[in-house]
């Protein structure tokens with residue numbers, strides 16, 4: 001089954017609202033491609049202006065974080081229904097920066113995946129190993145454990161709508177990309193795990209991205225691999241290069 005490619009920018013904590021609108025204008029003609037899902041995952045405060053700025057284009061808007069309750073006394077937090085109402089389609093969950101800097105564990109990440117689906121958002125679920133685990137050779141086990149936990153209680157139909165991003169931590173923001181073969185090995189392993197946890201149809205439907213220093217120069221080789229259905233792009237999503245990745 002042919003899976004539709006999905007190229008998502010993860011803007012992280014970059015771009016003020018006015019800078020965000022300017023970036024949308026800069027990228028507008030560069031990211032035109034009806035054969036690809038193009039997503040800008042942006043800081044919460046940029047969501048409303050970015051939704052407005054991409055109206056009438058093929059670009060979908062994603063968020064980078066939310067809290068698992070729908071509403072109430074959670075000062076400073078934003079809920080999934082709020083994101084949905086603002087025009088958000090995708091939501092990044094389980095990014096290594098949230099796991100490592102903000103202490104999010106797989107129990108919370110699993111709750112977020114379920115809440116996102118309940119609110120009508122599509123999760124981009126991130127997984128990936130540290131350099132130590134890569135060197136120790138235990139990365140496959142680690143990623144299996146992450147995904148098995150994170151998808152506990154998630155249905156096959158939901159997984160068909162899920163995006164999984166394999167992001168080796170040693171490749172994020174470092175300029176060191178996994179080789180296309182290293183990325184393909186893990187993306188295939190993830191697809192095989194989905195077949196094991198669910199079934200073959202679900203495994204063939206789930207979209208798996210690679211993330212970690214993907215750029216205009218290496219995107220085509222990575223995206224040519226059979227189990228890599230797209231990319232989650234940090235640094236290179238903030239400049240014109242993003243258009244080259246969309247069209248790689």
Ligand code: PGA
Pocket residue numbers: 010167171172173174175211212213214232233234235236
């Ligand atoms: P990078 O970030 O492309 O800057 O390595 C990717 C990510 O963290 O999603």
